[in-house]
Amino acid sequence: MxxxxxxxxxxxxxxxxxxxxxxxxxxxxxxxxTKSWKIGFTLSLIFLGIxxxxxxxxxxxxxxxxxxxxxxxxxxxxxxxxFWVGIGHAGTLISAVLLLFRQKWRMSxxxxxxxxxxxxxxxxxxxxxxxxxxxxxxYWALPLPNAFGSLWVNFNSPLLWDVFAxxxxxxxxxxxxxxxxxxxIATIRDKVKTKTAKFWYGFFSMGWTGSTRTWAxxxxxxxxxxxxxTPLVLSVHTIVSxxxxxxxxxxxxxxxxxxxxxAGAIFSGFGMVATLLIVARKVMxxxxxxxxxxLEAMTKIIMVTGSIVGIAYLTEFFIAWYSGVEYEQYAFIxxxxxxxxxxYWSMMSCNxxxxxxxxxxWARTTPWFIFIMSIVVNVGMWFERFVIIVTSxxxxxxxxxxxxxxxxxxxxxxxxxxxxxxxxxFFLFAKYMPVINMAEVKTxxxxxx
Amino acid sequence: MGILDKKLSLRNRSKMLVxxxxxxxxxxxxxxxxxxxxxxxxxxxxxxxVHGLERIIGARRxxxxxxxxxxxxxxxxLMTTMIWYMYVLDWPVNVGNKPVRFTPxxxxxxxxxxxxxxxxxxxxxxxxxxxxxxxxxxxxxDERQTDDRMVIAIECVDGMNESDVLNTMKSNGAxxxxxxxxxxxxxx
Numbered sequence: 189m190x191x192x193x194x195x196x197x198x199x200x201x202x203x204x205x206x207x208x209x210x211x212x213x214x215x216x217x218x219x220x221x222t223k224s225w226k227i228g229f230t231l232s233l234i235f236l237g238i239x240x241x242x243x244x245x246x247x248x249x250x251x252x253x254x255x256x257x258x259x260x261x262x263x264x265x266x267x268x269x270x271f272w273v274g275i276g277h278a279g280t281l282i283s284a285v286l287l288l289f290r291q292k293w294r295m296s297x298x299x300x301x302x303x304x305x306x307x308x309x310x311x312x313x314x315x316x317x318x319x320x321x322x323x324x325x326x327y328w329a330l331p332l333p334n335a336f337g338s339l340w341v342n343f344n345s346p347l348l349w350d351v352f353a354x355x356x357x358x359x360x361x362x363x364x365x366x367x368x369x370x371x372x373i374a375t376i377r378d379k380v381k382t383k384t385a386k387f388w389y390g391f392f393s394m395g396w397t398g399s400t401r402t403w404a405x406x407x408x409x410x411x412x413x414x415x416x417x418t419p420l421v422l423s424v425h426t427i428v429s430x431x432x433x434x435x436x437x438x439x440x441x442x443x444x445x446x447x448x449x450x451a452g453a454i455f456s457g458f459g460m461v462a463t464l465l466i467v468a469r470k471v472m473x474x475x476x477x478x479x480x481x482x483l484e485a486m487t488k489i490i491m492v493t494g495s496i497v498g499i500a501y502l503t504e505f506f507i508a509w510y511s512g513v514e515y516e517q518y519a520f521i522x523x524x525x526x527x528x529x530x531x532y533w534s535m536m537s538c539n540x541x542x543x544x545x546x547x548x549x550w551a552r553t554t555p556w557f558i559f560i561m562s563i564v565v566n567v568g569m570w571f572e573r574f575v576i577i578v579t580s581x582x583x584x585x586x587x588x589x590x591x592x593x594x595x596x597x598x599x600x601x602x603x604x605x606x607x608x609x610x611x612x613x614f615f616l617f618a619k620y621m622p623v624i625n626m627a628e629v630k631t632x633x634x635x636x637x
Numbered sequence: 638m639g640i641l642d643k644k645l646s647l648r649n650r651s652k653m654l655v656x657x658x659x660x661x662x663x664x665x666x667x668x669x670x671x672x673x674x675x676x677x678x679x680x681x682x683x684x685x686x687v688h689g690l691e692r693i694i695g696a697r698r699x700x701x702x703x704x705x706x707x708x709x710x711x712x713x714x715l716m717t718t719m720i721w722y723m724y725v726l727d728w729p730v731n732v733g734n735k736p737v738r739f740t741p742x743x744x745x746x747x748x749x750x751x752x753x754x755x756x757x758x759x760x761x762x763x764x765x766x767x768x769x770x771x772x773x774x775x776x777x778x779d780e781r782q783t784d785d786r787m788v789i790a791i792e793c794v795d796g797m798n799e800s801d802v803l804n805t806m807k808s809n810g811a812x813x814x815x816x817x818x819x820x821x822x823x824x825x
Contacts, residue, residue, distance in 0.1 A: 206785035395773030
């Protein structure tokens, strides 16, 4: 016999029934868009426009409109690529890793985190694709016969591993997200009134009825996909880190990069999840579903991963000193005290020092404060990538090639524009799809032991 | 193709008894009672997964895990063969005079390919096995079965005492009892 728990805190508050869950979560879908949604969506479209203009300039004029040069050949573009890939990691972590660990608090937040993953990976992919310069031959990155104009791809190159890793990550995350959405799309299908809505939700719900056998298989496939996605999420950022670690550039040539990058990705991803969900819970009145308990759990992960990243920063310094390699030592001294000291110390303050505030209960349970901190985390993580890429490259082995680098207007526009892509997709998602997994949340209403 | 076979549709069944529940515990009790009485349950429809129901009605354990393993093997073989063909057989590239044969640098691509084939192979089999296809018409017995209601469907067979079955469902918390005849439902 199953009993209701007397000691465990409720994951969904407000004594909700299954019908309440359906009504609350489908409200934004069934009703006209709210004023706040319209304002947010319009702002996103403006940023999307900035992206369009910047991209047009990049393609029409050429990569020369970026400030990258022979010494700093990776600048804002790859910084932004790693930044967005990192953000994408929390979605799979919440869906997959927390599912394997049977963490039921994930159920209210996994849907939007998964959506975030997909949109973030799309934003990330923009940068390496357009950095190629001749984007119309981008398919050369795929393993195609020599007749297409190039030799077979180089399987020793981490850049090729990236092509496989990012595309696999995107595809598997999309499948995971879609399979999870089917039962909820069916619920909406049975609620909407208009013919067009009925057709489209009916089309994507694939005839779902909620049969017991289907549910059993659904749970099994979710578990196996979670088992697959867990090593996948670790592999993707490990591979991204090898883009740097397999080189001989001082500051990049370090074996600590894979775990350090994975921890950083989870850190920044949770930062973005917190940013989105704190706004969503307020605007969409989801306080009973995304509770203070959820926010507190996320802040704990932010604090732990922030500390791991912090230890990695310090370890890099120690190893540079301990290695006795003067180039390595200079790279790190230059990071902290050279011309880009402000970027380095922004990174240290935002990523290592600031999250330590979450040792205090008040900080972990005050939504407006967590919101500010989540932005601080993402600013810090952008600076981390900037520091790794630009400070390592701008002063290489050859002093005669030393340069300073700052992003051009087009590069800045592209970065801001990706926020336009991300938030436009997210607002559309929030309008037409349930941002909380209704079917899963209904299983935790009774707080069973 | 089972996925498009109209005979499997509930609308085309000759006669079925349908019970509707609003409480998951009572649904589980009713299912156990019906199975105990030797009634074959066609299926149960719930808005969220109710654990244990599939075991009570004697549904066979899913073999999706085996499918996943096989798809993984296919993916692994495909990727290994692809890299070997391109990198060793067709156009060996001399990188730092290192031998052109299996190296750890193949592993990331092999791994990603294996994961991709496993996920999508398993996904397609999952859709096929559950008759899930974009555009397929849904067979709903209750319009709230994807919201907050749970439904048991029992196919009437020769020798089945229908009033006993209805009584068992009623005494175990069914809020509504219906009869389904060629797609037409009548409340009992």
